[in-house]
Amino acid sequence: MNLVIIDYGAGNIQSIKFAFQRLGINAELSNDSKVIRNADKVIFPGVGEASSAMKKLLASGLDVIIPDLKQPVLGICLGMQLMCNSSEEGNTNGLGIFDTEVKRFRNAVKVPQVGWNKIENLESDLFKGLESDFIYLVHSFYAPKAKETIATSTYGIEYSAALQKDNFFGTQFHPEKSGNYGAKILENFISL
Template sequence: MIAILKYNAGNVTSVENAINKLGYSTVITDDNSILESADKVIFPGVGEAGSAMRHLKEKGLDEVIKALKQPVLGICLGMQLMCTYSEEGDTLGLGIFETQVKQFPPKDLVPHTGWNNFTSMKSKLFENIQARNDFYFVHSYYAEICKETIAVTDYILPFSAALKKDNFYATQFHPEKSADVGIQLLKNFLKL
């Protein structure tokens, strides 16, 4: 069973639909015991970092997420909240990835919306995916490149398109909105 984290951030239904299309059963939940017993956990999100983190803390989900042992995939805001700090709302993150999330300069060129490819893809997450393949991005904040960066995209400046540490994976782009190549990435994650 694949648990999709429910935490007051959007985009949960499109992730659920993509996973269900692949033949997996899903549950959208904020129940600690279900999250802990799931085969995989997906931490999606569209929204604002400060309010999303407050909601996670109110529900005790911040500590539950950090303690998960199965593969976990953060998507967009989910990825950003897994970092140490976000300039959005002056927000302390979960600290899973040792990098900060900053706003793109200059503000008149954000959000970064559209299709981009990567350089430097280093993970089984990208099996059967080529560097020239494009994924869909929509974000105004980016995670700085760090030792846990497994893919880099350049928009205004190079940033972490994907991160990995231990059982935690994360993408700034939206695989569930990235057509066939996004479905391939989700398949790769679900096979881990």
């Protein structure tokens, strides 16, 4: 298993590396297009601000490479958001993989959403063998429900907790921080 975590300077990737290490998989960190293209599986992480993360992708050419990947790709948190058409955060375009626009939570709820919420309506092999359960999230922006939605969660409104289009997967939550349940989701991704 050749697993690559895209390292483009947007946030903490050590915890994702450790999460796979706990599953006995050594993940390689790279921003090299060749290494990424040749990987069996790719993780597209991201924490921080959307428009500045997008700038980093544009500067490194990853904005072209990522949508073109053929192997399973898992975007986590901001990674998932950047795979959408656009984001209200810094009014930036995204990679246009998922056909939806990322929006900010309205102030009827506390923003950011921080903590454990339930994912429901699971519809993907990413959740194979899993029932609805709690996952850890920390985010101010969300992807509305779309045709690519494979899991939902509710915080004021029902939104996409995970998305999938072909070989591209995205989770708004952090599977690497969602206890044993999150570890099972990562294991499922590896088994795809």
